[in-house]
Amino acid sequence: MVKVNENFLKLPGSYLFSEVARRINAYTAVHPEAKIIKLSIGDVTRPLVPEVIKAMHAAVEEQGTIEGFHGYGPEQGYEFLREAIAQGDYAARGVDVQPGEIFVSDGAKSDCGNIGDIFGVDNVVAVCDPVYPVYVDTNAMAGRAGEYQEALGKWNRLIYMPCVEENGFSPEPPKEIPDIIYLCSPNNPTGAVISREKLKVWVDYANAHGSVILYDSAYEAFITSEDVPHTIFEIDGARTCAIEFRSFSKTAGFTGNRCAYTVVPMDLERGGVKLNTLWNRRQTTKFNGVPYVVQRGAAAIYTKEGRKQIRANIDYYRANAKVIREGLASAGLTCFGGVDAPYIWLKTPEGVGSWEFFDRILAEANVATTPGAGFGPSGEGYVRLTTFGDAEDTRTAVERVRNMFQ
Ligand code: PLP
Numbered sequence: 475m476v477k478v479n480e481n482f483l484k485l486p487g488s489y490l491f492s493e494v495a496r497r498i499n500a501y502t503a504v505h506p507e508a509k510i511i512k513l514s515i516g517d518v519t520r521p522l523v524p525e526v527i528k529a530m531h532a533a534v535e536e537q538g539t540i541e542g543f544h545g546y547g548p549e550q551g552y553e554f555l556r557e558a559i560a561q562g563d564y565a566a567r568g569v570d571v572q573p574g575e576i577f578v579s580d581g582a583k584s585d586c587g588n589i590g591d592i593f594g595v596d597n598v599v600a601v602c603d604p605v606y607p608v609y610v611d612t613n614a615m616a617g618r619a620g621e622y623q624e625a626l627g628k629w630n631r632l633i634y635m636p637c638v639e640e641n642g643f644s645p646e647p648p649k650e651i652p653d654i655i656y657l658c659s660p661n662n663p664t665g666a667v668i669s670r671e672k673l674k675v676w677v678d679y680a681n682a683h684g685s686v687i688l689y690d691s692a693y694e695a696f697i698t699s700e701d702v703p704h705t706i707f708e709i710d711g712a713r714t715c716a717i718e719f720r721s722f723s724k725t726a727g728f729t730g731n732r733c734a735y736t737v738v739p740m741d742l743e744r745g746g747v748k749l750n751t752l753w754n755r756r757q758t759t760k761f762n763g764v765p766y767v768v769q770r771g772a773a774a775i776y777t778k779e780g781r782k783q784i785r786a787n788i789d790y791y792r793a794n795a796k797v798i799r800e801g802l803a804s805a806g807l808t809c810f811g812g813v814d815a816p817y818i819w820l821k822t823p824e825g826v827g828s829w830e831f832f833d834r835i836l837a838e839a840n841v842a843t844t845p846g847a848g849f850g851p852s853g854e855g856y857v858r859l860t861t862f863g864d865a866e867d868t869r870t871a872v873e874r875v876r877n878m879f880q
Pocket of ligand 1: 516580581582583584586606658661690721723733
């Protein structure tokens, strides 16, 4: 009789987004006239830029010719894209990342989850609290998280690093030394970033203890502050302790087209093995590459025109962020993030829980948010707002919330 992976049975239900949807549906069933504006969506709304479309069209035409047809591509990604990434995202910042260290993939979500394949099950894992749930659930599936403790909302083998107002929502190295450390900057859900100085502390800590930092920088394109590194490889010593995840999803609107990449430096070795070799083995065995047409589209964002066009979309979302931050502040509410990230972390009024606040805003302003408690115990007392919506809707939503509090 086959045995299932019992670790899956330990996972609590995927409660957060289904519960958000359930509450919105329950509300609209009773108030069908309500025009709910969703500041809860984590997906982009701006269409792909013309340069990307042009490159994709050309690639589609190529696929219809004998000479231009591409079948299976390299599992690690086409050289033209790896080269464009190495130049555009790294060399342009004075950072040395070689194309052979870049692995193009179908998403940072997949990579953040799949990377666990190259690490033993006995490793101790540290995650931020609140956290992007993929890090936690994939480790739980692999058996690295132990048992889920319902009452605490935590797994007993994971180290949780609270990211709270007192530490600027920036994780501190824990006392118990983890082997694997997930860092996410700019952060989902708090919108906080890790400064250059703090990241240096993390890199030194990881090198000193032989840990590996899994650095998720899916929202890098939203960084504007000077002291915030765009890549962990700007930090001295990172090449011997870090793996970086990047994505075209939010940078260039590729959520529906799927393209991302992971950098595994050649200098990163543990147990006498290069992790680049292990990841290459994993990818060539379990992954068959991103479609040629999609990779051509992704490469187009590194052209002068492509860059300008995606920047305009990012600026559109950044303008939404400003509307939300300033609107909420003028209503006397406290919020964080939204400067170097597309997420705003709104503090609930004293004594009001995340879900209670969610319900109130939904009922009184007809605005949907995401309760912070759903991202981990330290998210209690916050809701997450996203800036990926339509500008007019965002303004209306903020106006409604302001009216609630004035
Ligand atoms: N990493 C973080 C922190 C995210 O918030 C998301 C998407 O919400 C992802 C990764 C997933 O990116 P992708 O669309 O490339 O799978």
